[in-house]
Every structure is written in structure tokens, then in C-alpha cells.
Amino acid sequence: MKILVTGGAGYIGSHTAVELLKAGYEITIVDNLSNSSIDVIDSIKEITNKDFNFYELDVKDEDKLNEVFVKENIEAVIHFAAFKAVGESVEKPLKYYENNLENTISLLKVMQKNNIKKIIFSSSACVYGDPEELPIKETAKLTTTNPYGATKHMIERILKDVYKAETDLSVIILRYFNPIGSDSSYKIGENPKGIPNNLMPFIVRVANREIDHLNIFGDDYDTKDGTGVRDYIHVTDLAIGHIKALEKANKDIGIFVYNLGTGTGYSVLEMVKTFEKVNNVKVPYEITKRRDGDIAACYADPSLAKEELGWVATKTLEDMCYDSYQYIINRK
Numbered sequence: 001m002k003i004l005v006t007g008g009a010g011y012i013g014s015h016t017a018v019e020l021l022k023a024g025y026e027i028t029i030v031d032n033l034s035n036s037s038i039d040v041i042d043s044i045k046e047i048t049n050k051d052f053n054f055y056e057l058d059v060k061d062e063d064k065l066n067e068v069f070v071k072e073n074i075e076a077v078i079h080f081a082a083f084k085a086v087g088e089s090v091e092k093p094l095k096y097y098e099n100n101l102e103n104t105i106s107l108l109k110v111m112q113k114n115n116i117k118k119i120i121f122s123s124s125a126c127v128y129g130d131p132e133e134l135p136i137k138e139t140a141k142l143t144t145t146n147p148y149g150a151t152k153h154m155i156e157r158i159l160k161d162v163y164k165a166e167t168d169l170s171v172i173i174l175r176y177f178n179p180i181g182s183d184s185s186y187k188i189g190e191n192p193k194g195i196p197n198n199l200m201p202f203i204v205r206v207a208n209r210e211i212d213h214l215n216i217f218g219d220d221y222d223t224k225d226g227t228g229v230r231d232y233i234h235v236t237d238l239a240i241g242h243i244k245a246l247e248k249a250n251k252d253i254g255i256f257v258y259n260l261g262t263g264t265g266y267s268v269l270e271m272v273k274t275f276e277k278v279n280n281v282k283v284p285y286e287i288t289k290r291r292d293g294d295i296a297a298c299y300a301d302p303s304l305a306k307e308e309l310g311w312v313a314t315k316t317l318e319d320m321c322y323d324s325y326q327y328i329i330n331r332k
């Protein structure tokens, strides 16, 4: 079966591409390389020893995208391509609404034109805002606090409306918690340009002495040790979640939403301590004030994905910390 992976050169997209190829699927990747590099495409081929076509294009370009669908005989789509920096989305909201919404609409139109009925969409736990109840179930109230999150929420809504109008579709929305780690080859991983915003990319740079210390944003939250609690999930577990979602889409028509998380929350201090122990390094830190827009705690109830997809996260926090660091120290 031939799968189109949009944004397949990105962090989660590239790991999913590897798992798809390992599972025997054929793939085609489209990516505009706006936040990734062509080397990732070569690395995916190296890791899997499999070949596929890559097109450097913007999903918003309907004509070019249509050519890819026709030429490649695409049968299903996994849609990752999006801008994802929360802070930037607050400063440049139109850039985010334009890119994330337009490229999804363009993709859905091209799918319609080519009679393609299966799509898996990369959503985020940020659609839950500051959750009223923990662990978070898929039925929780949706609310977002920044333009990036709003685009994910709006796209979920668009998909629901498209499904209502075209009821023979299989639409699977995956809400990711906090992906970290790297493929065990350490040839692909998370490598943001500039100073990282997210916790794990920041920790690895401090450990690698590229940045002198970590700022921990607040230790006065109502959590186990006062620091923020999140559901960190290994990116390979997350990638495998997409394979399970594809199996579901091949079997059932409908629109389905699943949390992809481990169900366990870890605090920032627990992350730092585990990272130091597993990698035998020091991560100096200072406690600073809370970051605007942050919430105290967020972790999934992943039981629906287990029941309906047969998916559970298998990697431990130690695996995640080890793999995140190995990728950075092995990177070319």
C-alpha cells in the first residue's frame, strides 16, 4: 500500500516514515524543507535500506501535489506538514493560520479529486488547553491558548465537517503528548534550529555544553515537586501509533480520535534527574519564573488507543533520555 507522508522530513514524520517502511508499506514523502533538511531523506533510506520518492514541495501548491498523487498512485495520507512553534505563532498568527489551514485544505481537495478516502492527522494535546481533569480523555473539553494550537483544533473541525459531507472516509486524528527520543540508529532525531523552546532539546544542549544551564520555569505549581508535569512519549512509540492507525483506517470507515501518550506524567525535575543518571552527565539548572501560557500538568488517558488500535507505548523514560542524548552526541 502506498502512503503519502506530508512533512516526512520533520521530527515525527521521519520516524513514522521509518516505521512505515519497516512494516512493509511503500511511501512517498512531500516536504518543503522549511524546518528540516534533505539529509533526513537520505537517513531514512539508510536506516531502512529501502527507496522511495521525495518531492520538495509545499502542500499548499495544489497542482504540484495533484501531480504527485497521480504519478505515485497514493492510497492513503498521513499529514504532518505544519508550522509548530508556539511562541512564533503568537507573534505571527497569520503565518500559522495561512500555512497550517491552507495546506490542509489543499491536501483534502486533492484527496477528493483523486478519490482517496483515508487520512491520519497529526494533532496535539495542546487542543485540551489547561485540562479540567487528569488523566485527559479524548472526550475532554477542547480549548486552545495560542494560534498554533488553534490551527490544530480548527483542522480537527474541518476534518469532522468533511467527514459529515463524505461519509465513506476513514479519518483518524491522533493527539500527541510530548514526543522525545530518537530512532535507535541515531541517524534521525529532534534538532531544532537556534535555541530550543521545548524541554528535552534544551536539556541535551546543556548536557552537551552548548548552553550553560537550563532554566526551570517555576517550582510553585500544584504538582509533586512544584515543577510542570508532562506525558513524555518516545517518538518511535508515537510513530508505531501511526501504523496502528493506518490498520484501523484500512478496516473501518468513520472519524476516530486517539490520545497518543504513555499515561504517566513526569515533572521537569524528574526529567533532569533521570537524564543525568542515565547518561552520566550534569545538567545544571536554575529555577526561574513561570513561562507565560504554561500549565501545571498534562497527561493522557491512553486507554482508547489500547482498546481500539491495540497500541501501547513500550519505551521507558530511561530509554527516552538515553536516545535523546545519543542522537545529539552522534549527530554529524
Ligand code: UD1
Residues within 6 Å of the ligand: 086, 087, 124, 125, 126, 149, 177, 178, 179, 197, 198, 199, 200, 202, 214, 215, 216, 217, 218, 227, 228, 229, 230, 268, 291, 293, 294
Ligand atoms: C509544548 C507546546 C505544545 C506542544 C508540545 C510538544 C508550548 C506552550 N506548548 O508543550 O503545544 O504540543 O510542546 O512539542 O510551548 N520547561 C522548562 N524549561 C525549558 C523548557 C521547558 O522548565 O527550557 C518546562 C515547561 O515549563 C513544562 C515542561 O518543561 O513544564 C515541558 O515544556 P515543553 O517541552 O516546552 O512542552 P509543553 O509546554 O508541554
